[in-house]
Amino acid sequence: MSELMELNYTVSNEDFTRAGEASSDVKKKLKQLGVSPDAIRKVAIALYEGEINMIIHAYGGKIKVTISENEITLILADKGPGIADIDKAMQAGYSTAPDKVRSLGFGAGMGLPNMKKNSDKMDIQTEIGVGTTVTMVINI
Amino acid sequence: MDRYGNSVYLIENLCKGCTNCINRCPTQAIRVRNNKAVITPGRCIDCGECIRICPHHAKKAKRDFIDATDKYKYTVALPAPSLCAQFNNLEDINILLSAIKSIGFDDVFEVSAAAEIVSEESRKYIAEHKDQWPLISTACPTVVRLVQVRFPNLCDKLLPLITPAELAGELARKQAVEKTGYKPEEIGIFFLSPCASKVTSVKNPIGMQKSNIDEVLAIKDIYPILLSEMPKFVEQPEDLSRSGKIGLSWGITGGEVGGLLSDSCVAADGIENVIHVLEDLEDDKFSQNLEFIELNACNGGCVGGVMNVENPFAAKAKMQHLRKYLPVAAARSDSYGEYHVEWTAQVEYQPVFELADNLKESMEKMNKIEELTKEFPGLDCGCCGAPTCKALAEDIVKGIARKQDCIHVLREYIHKLSEDIAELSESI
Numbered sequence: 001m002s003e004l005m006e007l008n009y010t011v012s013n014e015d016f017t018r019a020g021e022a023s024s025d026v027k028k029k030l031k032q033l034g035v036s037p038d039a040i041r042k043v044a045i046a047l048y049e050g051e052i053n054m055i056i057h058a059y060g061g062k063i064k065v066t067i068s069e070n071e072i073t074l075i076l077a078d079k080g081p082g083i084a085d086i087d088k089a090m091q092a093g094y095s096t097a098p099d100k101v102r103s104l105g106f107g108a109g110m111g112l113p114n115m116k117k118n119s120d121k122m123d124i125q126t127e128i129g130v131g132t133t134v135t136m137v138i139n140i
Numbered sequence: 141m142d143r144y145g146n147s148v149y150l151i152e153n154l155c156k157g158c159t160n161c162i163n164r165c166p167t168q169a170i171r172v173r174n175n176k177a178v179i180t181p182g183r184c185i186d187c188g189e190c191i192r193i194c195p196h197h198a199k200k201a202k203r204d205f206i207d208a209t210d211k212y213k214y215t216v217a218l219p220a221p222s223l224c225a226q227f228n229n230l231e232d233i234n235i236l237l238s239a240i241k242s243i244g245f246d247d248v249f250e251v252s253a254a255a256e257i258v259s260e261e262s263r264k265y266i267a268e269h270k271d272q273w274p275l276i277s278t279a280c281p282t283v284v285r286l287v288q289v290r291f292p293n294l295c296d297k298l299l300p301l302i303t304p305a306e307l308a309g310e311l312a313r314k315q316a317v318e319k320t321g322y323k324p325e326e327i328g329i330f331f332l333s334p335c336a337s338k339v340t341s342v343k344n345p346i347g348m349q350k351s352n353i354d355e356v357l358a359i360k361d362i363y364p365i366l367l368s369e370m371p372k373f374v375e376q377p378e379d380l381s382r383s384g385k386i387g388l389s390w391g392i393t394g395g396e397v398g399g400l401l402s403d404s405c406v407a408a409d410g411i412e413n414v415i416h417v418l419e420d421l422e423d424d425k426f427s428q429n430l431e432f433i434e435l436n437a438c439n440g441g442c443v444g445g446v447m448n449v450e451n452p453f454a455a456k457a458k459m460q461h462l463r464k465y466l467p468v469a470a471a472r473s474d475s476y477g478e479y480h481v482e483w484t485a486q487v488e489y490q491p492v493f494e495l496a497d498n499l500k501e502s503m504e505k506m507n508k509i510e511e512l513t514k515e516f517p518g519l520d521c522g523c524c525g526a527p528t529c530k531a532l533a534e535d536i537v538k539g540i541a542r543k544q545d546c547i548h549v550l551r552e553y554i555h556k557l558s559e560d561i562a563e564l565s566e567s568i
Contacts, residue, residue: 004499004500004503004504005503005506020423023423027423029506031290032493032494032502032506033495033499033503034494034495034502035499037292040292040293041293045423045424048423048425067503069499069500
């Protein structure tokens with residue numbers, strides 16, 4: 001499917017006050033585009049969880065959102081520590097978030113499960129010490 | 141009233157075409173064109189921010205006036221809870237209610253009494269609809285309109301109950317018909333309102349086909365008449381008040397939540413804060429156990445309404461004083477017979493911000509907007525008549541503005557033009 005629009009964002013390191021900036025902007029644009037409310041909700045939640053993950057675990061990263069006529073693709077790439085055990089990370093409630101982060105109310109171990117729940121396809125490429133790229137596709 | 145039934149309007153000869161209102165509007169509904177502010181009907185949610193900010197008093201709210209009582213055989217006034225908080229040293233609500241009757245109404249029915257019934261019904265509805273938690277308050281029509289135009293995913297979380305003012309109208313008309321034997325349409329129901337948004341919601345009702353209210357008067361219009369009338373009733377006021385703490389408290393932020401008798405609730409006020417809460421709610425950032433969210437567009441709640449007289453914070457203090465010795469609740473649902481409090485009409489998403497009818501065209505437009513935005517300086521100065529550079533880019537793509545409306549672009553354009561002319565004149 002030909003890609004009609006691309007949006008790029010940089011998620012900055014450990015700045016919780018700015019978490020959600022990318023998802024807010026994407027949400028606003030999708031509403032203007034007239035994308036269905038259900039798809040907007042999925043994208044907003046998946047992207048926000050992803051942003052938080054990048055800040056907690058990976059010192060920030062880059063987000064690329066591409067919109068085509070049938071689907072929205074979210075690519076979140078970071079140069080963080082990588083995920084040691086993807087199966088465990090996908091379990092609801094499993095978290096490796098540091099205490100500092102948990103004390104802020106984050107790190108409940110729902111990040112990846114929520115991202116999976118809200119996307120129609122999800123793929124994780126990760127290498128210890130190199131980084132992680134999560135690709136999510138949401139049908140519209 | 142136009143199709144969208146906005147009550148905020150412009151008095152053209154007072155408008156100087158400044159940028160105050162365009163910058164303040166939370167839905168970017170205002171543009172300055174030909175030195176006058178123009179409101180885009182579908183986008184306006186009647187929050188009253190432009191009325192508040194306009195230094196030239198060029199923005200006003202449509203409303204009815206007290207001479208409308210002549211149209212009816214029998215009239216009932218519905219004072220909003222916030223009206224009670226407008227007066228200094230008012231110790232007994234009956235003094236106020238007696239004065240309201242004396243200025244031209246046959247009876248009064250406090251909105252706060254109906255509010256206590258709405259509180260009761262809300263408690264029931266919330267308990268029975270856990271799947272919709274957190275439900276969003278629908279007492280503020282501006283909040284409902286905001287959700288309708290900006291938050292498609294939250295429309296089904298709106299508490300589908302009519303407002304206390306609407307229920308008061310329903311009960312008051314029923315009582316008046318029983319008492320007088322007149323036809324329902326011969327009774328005039330007058331809401332004494334703190335805000336413009338309630339005027340709109342009567343002309344263009346939310347969740348119902350037709351409003352139970354006939355006329356909406358502004359508190360600020362009747363305030364001076366009441367002020368001179370009230371001293372007459374200080375000694376022997378008529379016993380008219382039928383509401384308690386819960387009902388009266390609906391006039392201030394946290395009042396509606398207080399009536400739910402639950403601690404899993406949030407209450408926020410001020411249009412920017414309301415938007416922030418709704419944005420976060422849309423992204424699932426609130427806890428699953430949250431039952432209810434009370435949202436008021438005005439700072440302080442209804443006491444902050446733009447058609448009030450008193451400073452909202454002073455009004456809040458007066459309200460707290462006035463309710464001190466009242467019973468927790470005085471109105472009960474079983475003392476008013478049958479009534480209808482649930483919505484009978486759907487409240488649906490109104491996509492007023494969509495760029496085009498189909499995705500492809502919308503995307504082409506959005507790409508153009510992004511490109512155009514880069515050509516502007518990003519100062520959001522408002523000199524072009526749009527609130528931001530981005531909004532100007534949108535207007536250009538929609539065909540309702542030109543690039544040269546930006547004075548910075550225009551300056552460069554003129555600069556280049558003069559250079560071209562100079563070059564041309566040398567070559568002649």
